[in-house]
Amino acid sequence: MTKTTIVGYPRIGVNRELKFTTEAYFKNEIDAKELSAKAKELRQEYWNKQREARIDIIPSNDFSYYDNLLDTAFLLNIIPERYKKLRLSPLGTYFAMARGYQKGDKDVKALPMKKWFNTNYHYIVPEIEKDTEFSINDTKPFDLYREAKALGIDTKPVIIGIFTFLKLAHLNTDKTFEKCLEELSQVYIEVLDKFEAEGISYLQIDEPILVTDLSESDINLFKDVYNKILAKNYKFKTILQTYFGDVRDIYPHLKDLKFDAVGLDLAEGKKNIELIEKYGFPKDKVIIAGIVNGKNIWINNYKKSIDIIKKLKKYVDEDRLYIGTSCSLLHVPHTIAKEDKISKDYIESLAFAEQKLVEVNDLRELSKDDKYVENNKYTENTNILERKNSNSICFNKDIRSKVENLKDEDFVRAEDFDERRKTQKEYFNFPILPTTTIGSFPQTKEIKKLRQSLRKGEISENQYEDEIKEKIKDIIKFQEEIDLDVLVHGEYERTDMVEYFGRLLHGFLFTQNGWVQSYGTRAVKPPIVYGDIKRENPMTVKWIKYAQDQTDRPVKGMLTGPITILNWSFPREDLELKQIAYQIGLAIGEEVLDLEAAGIKIIQIDEAALREKLPLRKEDWREEYLDWAIPAFRLTNSKVKIDTQIHTHMCYSEFSDIIKEIDDMDADVISIEAARSDSSLLDFLHENNFKLEIGPGVYDIHSPRVPTEEEIEELIKTMIGKLDIKKLWINPDCGLKTRGMKETKPSLINMVKATKKVRSYTPGV
Known part of the structure; x- marks a missing residue:
């Protein structure tokens, strides 16, 4: 039977x-x-x-x-x-391997x-x-x-x-x-x-x-x-x-x-x-x-x-x-039993x-x-x-037509990388080893409670926005005080980097309780791509512009790229993934141009999930994925001006086998994870003359431990020995959303101090 x-x-x-x-x-x-x-x-x-x-x-x-x-x-x-040397209980040892351990003189990375x-x-x-x-x-x-x-x-x-x-x-x-x-x-x-x-x-x-x-x-x-x-x-x-x-x-x-x-x-x-x-x-x-x-x-x-x-x-x-x-x-x-909305x-x-x-x-x-x-x-x-x-949501004639009529020039920036880099160096005039973060700051209990109060109707939309603006002001001030070079607005208005955009785009469904484990205790609620994707209004401009108005330093516009939105959602099965990616790419591209028009000169389009949907067999890589995934990213920023700097970010992945494709994304700066890995990735980037400016993460945000100034300094020195210092950025390895301010502040302070120390004795700086 x-x-x-x-x-x-x-x-x-x-x-x-x-x-x-x-x-x-x-x-x-x-x-x-x-x-x-x-x-x-x-x-x-x-x-x-x-x-x-x-x-x-x-x-x-x-x-x-x-x-x-x-x-x-x-x-x-x-x-x-x-x-083992930590001499913890079996469960303590297990979690130290997963999360790292820092107490007294005991300090071990995950x-x-x-x-x-x-x-x-x-x-x-x-x-x-x-x-x-x-x-x-x-x-x-x-x-x-x-x-x-x-x-x-x-x-x-x-x-x-x-x-x-x-x-x-x-x-x-x-x-x-x-x-x-x-x-x-x-x-x-x-x-x-x-x-x-x-x-x-x-x-x-x-x-x-x-x-x-x-x-x-x-x-x-x-x-x-x-x-x-x-x-x-x-x-x-x-x-x-x-x-x-x-x-x-x-x-x-x-x-x-x-x-x-x-x-x-x-x-x-x-x-x-x-x-x-x-x-x-x-x-x-x-x-x-x-x-x-x-x-x-x-x-x-x-x-x-x-x-x-x-x-x-x-x-x-x-x-x-x-x-x-x-x-x-x-x-x-x-279960869908909890989904009554x-x-x-x-x-x-x-x-x-x-x-x-x-x-x-x-x-x-x-x-x-x-x-x-x-x-x-x-x-x-x-x-x-x-x-x-x-269902009518599944077909939008206007969006389908835009995708069908895309031309080669819609995927290519007018100026090549070297020309852009020269212009941007003069425009921004950053110091050697410019410092920044990946985007988000801790989603504290206070922020979560504020969002909950809005949902329950306990506060008005205006009250909520006023509170978010105060948070943005505070985090801009903090970043200025510790002397970061490129600031972010903290993303306090966002729950999740994909969910936030999906809720503002036509064609997505959202669950109340559709949690899926990402790692350890980290859970995400992937959106559901139910229909054709369309941007109806600006999604981030008012928040980023408000943050930029608080400082003379550049504030990054923070967006999630089309491949990450697609890969971290549950995709529909009645339309090719390529078509969905291009629909999202067009929507994000409209947001990029609105940010630029609002005076935002650095725009980060995260593609944290680019590699994870790479077919598991190499013979399928190009036709089944890369031949449309890379163009989908380029579609988002092909029309920006020469002095607008495009950043992207990628999370835990092995990059060596797609390094050419990452170069082909034709961003200006990329930040990647390197804090938990050895230096082999840096060696590979050096050996392959990686084109883009790059920010290998200098500390691991997935662990609560605070990196010392000395260990960050040593890692920066290692990076300088392997990569062109004039192309090197200093940043954590990922967004800070899941951390607490208790460890975030000292970690960033140590990062900036270590960077300044390296600048002080680096020849030619």
């Missing part, structure tokens, strides 16, 4: 309970026992929801206080010595963060040192299995596979990847032995690295290590789970692997069906068909899904076909995590025979999709 399962479930809480509880623990408002109790309560809630939805194989150990890759490192005793494949989720990068001794260090996966078992739920524990783990880890050791693989495989065997002793029925081993480009050596190593790990023929069934794409490189070798089941993404991994049709499917394995999209929020198209199931049934019998999600539901909000005309076409559980079970029931067309669930699904596609 066909069974159902999911890859994983959201953990942050319907009302962000885990976020608030964990943050209370960080503030010493509750102890570890209270944190553990709330976490247990949430886990049991999630397991019961899945049981109620009649999911047959329910995951455990998909829960984490911060990040699953960090959990895995902790499980395997991959804890760098500097964290481990780096990177984007999890092509998502907006950030993972903690494990670090394997020369003296790291692999061993089982934690009991969490086994404890959570027993916890669910006590509820009468026989779960499938989920662990990150050895190959993906090591490919994503930083090997700060003389040991080769192959040697680490060999040594770590012994610990994985011990982990599986412990699961065997627990009496589990299924074990899910996540290996999403298989959807990326694999060499022949990679494939052979993968086969060898798993044939070794699974040599004992365990009593439980092992699931090789993949997601975020297709497994074209390793698919012909699946028959040689000892896994009992293979989970395939049939939403993003469109070639997986072609692979099954070409090679068939191993007759000794179960296929877990990831048909329900775990990364988007639209209802499943039951007709299309049943057609896929029919194709699969040609290659596997019913007992070897399980229905599941394409990836973990971590990437969508919990979205019209039924829109809400009926949305499915969050809870609703996707129902869809998984519906597809199992509907695909039993050909009578599904008579089923009310199928009929209603078809009707909802028809109503959505005919």
Whole structure:
């Protein structure tokens, strides 16, 4: 009989309970026992929801206080010595690795963060040192299995596979990847032995690295290590789970692997069906068909899904076909049940995590025979999709025409970079190593309360704006006092860098409680691109102009770029991403020209998310993404004057493989993350003669620790040794929204002091 399962479930809480509880623990408002109790309560809630939805194989150990890759490192005793020396509790050590630690004479930075494949989720990068001794260090996966078992739920524990783990880890050791693989495989065997002793029925081993480009050596190593790990023929069934794409490189070798089941993404991994049709499917394995999209929020198209199931049934019998999600539901909000302010005309076409559980079970029931067309669930699904596609918001003739009539010159600035740079140097006359911030300042409790008062009608719009103006005045004054060169207005009027613009653009929907985990306790509410995008009024001009009126120093206009707005939203599925990006690009371009007309001479258009939607296989990069993503950014600023300086910003990413494309964005200045990474990025920029002026972040804003003046000075000196000092800017690595003023002020003061000190003794300055 066909069974159902999911890859994983959201953990942050319907009302962000885990976020608030964990943050209370960080503030010493509750102890570890209270944190553990709330976490247990949430886990049991999630397991019961899945049981109620009649999911047959329910995951455990998909829960984490911060990040699953960090959990895995902790499980395997991959804890760098500097964290052990802190002599904290196990939980304290865990959070020190995630967030850094600063108390008394103990001062340790957090481990780096990177984007999890092509998502907006950030993972903690494990670090394997020369003296790291692999061993089982934690009991969490086994404890959570027993916890669910006590509820009468026989779960499938989920662990990150050895190959993906090591490919994503930083090997700060003389040991080769192959040697680490060999040594770590012994610990994985011990982990599986412990699961065997627990009496589990299924074990899910996540290996999403298989959807990326694999060499022949990679494939052979993968086969060898798993044939070794699974040599004992365990009593439980092992699931090789993949997601975020297709497994074209390793698919012909699946028959040689000892896994009992293979989970395939049939939403993003469109070639997986072609692979099954070409090679068939191993007759000794179960296929877990990831048909329900775990990364988007639209209802499943039951007709299309049943057609896929029919194709699969040609290659596997019913007992070897399980229905599941394409990836973990971590990437969508919990439930639409909390969304009572979205019209039924829109809400009926949305499915969050809870609703996707129902869809998984519906597809199992509907695909039993050909009578599904008579089923009310199928009929209603078809009707909802028809109503959505005919909604007037989805088609705007004027916007479609503008996109269709774009010309080559609409994507190119009139003057080249060198000509602009010379003019801008004379116009602004900045000192060497100009200082600035990325844009936002802390969203304090006071700001959040003010916004809440406006929503509740406790204050008027005018009162709200007056308060925001006072905040802007104060932050401008602070920036002048510490002597920053280029100021920002603080973004106090904004909740989120994407949500803010989406609310002012026609074509977006917004949830009340559609929170999705970005990293750790950080959650975002992605907008939903429902229709064609149009700018109806200026969005930022009055705030930026007000800030500029308070000072003689330049204030940056702060905008979010089209690719980041698109990538950090849930996109519609009935229009090409290129068309959506160009629609947003036109809207942001109109705002840029209005800012310029208002006298704003530096405009930052953030593309924090440019790289994260880069296809996971290089052969798809240009045609499927870069050939329209880079032009979409250029569309925003192609018409500005020569002395208007365009900045952009990018968050945690690996840039080396798209450095030419970043140059091709043709901005004037780019700021990037470098504070948590080593100097390899700086080396690469130097070796490739990077064209743009650049501000590598000099301290990590995702950690509460305050960097010392000395460490920033040393980092600036390192940067000067690798990059042209005349092109170098000094700034934090990201916006300061999630920090408190308590750490923000001393951090920025130290940054400016360190910069001035370097200026004082740098030859030629």
